[in-house]
Amino acid sequence: MATSPLIKVSFLGLGSMGNAMAKNILNKGFQLTVWNRTSAKANDLKDAGAHLAVNLREAVANADVIISCLFDDKSCLEAAQGENGYLMGIQKNAVHVNTTTISPNAATQLEELHKQHGAFYIAGPVFGRPDVATKGQLRSFLGGNHDAIERARAVIETYSGGATIIVGDSPAQANVIKLTGNMVLAANISLFGQVYAFNERWGIDHNITHQILGTFYSHPSLLAYEARVRDRNYERSPGEGFGVEGGLKDVNTMLNAGDQVGVPLPFCSVMREQMVTAMGNGLKDMDWSVVGDVARLNAGLPLESQKKK
Structure with missing residues (x-):
């Protein structure tokens, strides 16, 4: 050909x-x-x-x-x-x-x-x-x-x-690598939410947290997601970006792939719970980075819609 x-x-x-x-x-x-x-x-x-x-x-x-x-x-x-x-x-x-x-x-x-x-x-x-x-x-x-x-x-x-x-x-190997990449992204999105919630409880300004995280991460994709969590900017137009439902599908696939070869992926279980929590709180149509706000829910911090005007 x-x-x-x-x-x-x-x-x-x-x-x-x-x-x-x-x-x-x-x-x-x-x-x-x-x-x-x-x-x-x-x-x-x-x-x-x-x-x-x-x-x-x-x-x-x-x-x-x-x-x-x-x-x-x-x-x-x-x-x-x-x-x-x-x-x-x-x-x-x-x-x-x-x-x-x-x-x-x-x-x-x-x-x-x-x-x-x-x-x-x-x-x-x-x-x-x-x-x-x-x-x-x-x-x-x-x-x-x-x-x-x-x-x-x-x-x-x-x-x-x-x-x-x-x-x-093997085609299976390419899919394992893609799941690995998404695992890294999803884990870091969740981590960003935990870091911001933790620092916020200690009275640290978001801009300071952003500055510190910037010294640890240099990949543009990671920093773009970190900025979404920082700004709590999870909106996406219909059919664009990557939604919570798609993220949940990939995390479930990661868990199943790990089970097949006897490798437990406990953090994926945590991410699955967070994505289900996001969906249960009416956030299904948001960008999957909204999982960062699950840390706020668990910390008793208000979501934007819950704040008093």
Whole structure:
């Protein structure tokens, strides 16, 4: 397969991340077919020249490379199977790069299903938010057949200006690395909330806490989340950012992956409780960094809506 814009590409799943990634692929001149459960979300891509498929089977029928960006294990497995699932239309030797954050078990299952249809399955979860995706600066963690990865590299690089890292021969390994990255982010978001609540109880100004934390953290993503917790800025537009429900899904996946190999992840259990607490307090639609405010709830400090005017 030639690594050029003549490659026929299919993109499955057009949420805020998927739409941005698909636009980067289309803007690089690739022939692009798109599919989304809600077809109206593909209108902007269709207007820009992409072909809109009626179903998943049709979407991949002529594709050399397939990129998918769905939600979880269930959606990925359901999209693959069934009479109109994409595996019923996939070409032999086609390369499917699944960017969804899923469990290692699901990745292994999908790899086997693709082998049964003569196709290659690559796990390619990405690190970054929708604004990073729009800039084509996501970081991709890749796991699977290395030759297949190279055949799809030109497409992957359209949205992965932040770097592509081949993790190993197994798709499951790439998903483990993505879960590790999200574990670090989620743990630090929770930590920021605890630090601010603790210091606030001791009468320390938030700006001083911010200054001290800035000496320990230099990664832009960490500092961006720290600033959200500092300012208690958890608002997000519908379909943008990363919500509490998505965070809870990933934390549950981390716990299940740890259970599989006998590795307890106690802090993930804490994060799960905090995310459920956030949802129980009506914060489901906020950015997942709102988990930082669970520390305020546990400390008896008021949320913004509870403060007296």
